[in-house]
Amino acid sequence: MTDYTSRRTMMVDTQVRPSDVTKFPIIDAMLSVPREAFVPDGKREAAYVGENLEIGGGRVLLEPRTLAKMIDALDIQPSHVILDIACGLGYSTAVLSHMCDFVVAIEDDEARAEEAQSLLSGQGVDNAAVMFGALADGAAKSGPYDVIILQGGAEQVPAALLEQLREGGRIAAVFAEGTLGVVRIGHKIDGNVNWRFAFNASAPVLTGFEKDRAFAL
Numbered sequence: 001m002t003d004y005t006s007r008r009t010m011m012v013d014t015q016v017r018p019s020d021v022t023k024f025p026i027i028d029a030m031l032s033v034p035r036e037a038f039v040p041d042g043k044r045e046a047a048y049v050g051e052n053l054e055i056g057g058g059r060v061l062l063e064p065r066t067l068a069k070m071i072d073a074l075d076i077q078p079s080h081v082i083l084d085i086a087c088g089l090g091y092s093t094a095v096l097s098h099m100c101d102f103v104v105a106i107e108d109d110e111a112r113a114e115e116a117q118s119l120l121s122g123q124g125v126d127n128a129a130v131m132f133g134a135l136a137d138g139a140a141k142s143g144p145y146d147v148i149i150l151q152g153g154a155e156q157v158p159a160a161l162l163e164q165l166r167e168g169g170r171i172a173a174v175f176a177e178g179t180l181g182v183v184r185i186g187h188k189i190d191g192n193v194n195w196r197f198a199f200n201a202s203a204p205v206l207t208g209f210e211k212d213r214a215f216a217l
Helices: 005-017 024-032 041-046 064-074 090-095 108-124
Strands: 053-056 058-063 081-085 102-107 127-131 145-154 163-178 178-190 190-201
Touching: 005 064, 005 108, 024 064, 024 090, 041 053, 053 163, 058 145, 064 090, 064 145, 064 163, 064 190, 081 090, 090 102, 090 108, 090 127, 090 145, 102 108, 108 127, 163 190
Parallel strands: 081 102, 081 145, 102 127, 145 163
Antiparallel strands: 053 058, 163 178, 178 190
């Protein structure tokens, strides 16, 4: 029988802490949430590898280091309401739920959204709700949000999503730039989001976050 608890501790000790993520709430959440419960059944053995994990449909579960560093840069507080875009089977939502007041998660695959909600409920997560819908649309009715986080890549972030960020709020996204990618944190000040470089990472671009391609004759 696989000892997932030991693997979880090793993940934190070899991937998260060496990436200068040391805040107790993040470490505690990542030690507490069973990552293997939030991946497709055939991927459980790979749940704790230090790279993006494919979960189907061109989507990935972000590597632990990337997620931890994004959360660290967002400076999440216990009173925060968070919008988790492209939650997959709910791992990121479960981690975030340990640190904030409530998480609204968006998934554009209806079956996956239902499974994520079921998995979260099964883990006793009662301060999160998974909604089915277009990723780029967010969930305006439940906003505005203190924090928005994208569990995948973006070439651009739609204005409609940025409008759901509270004044003074923060958003994290992996921006695809050629073969490389960078995580930027956006701060909403006077109604405008100012993006700042955080660290290097990569992820497949999410549906609805592609740049508009100019038509060429």
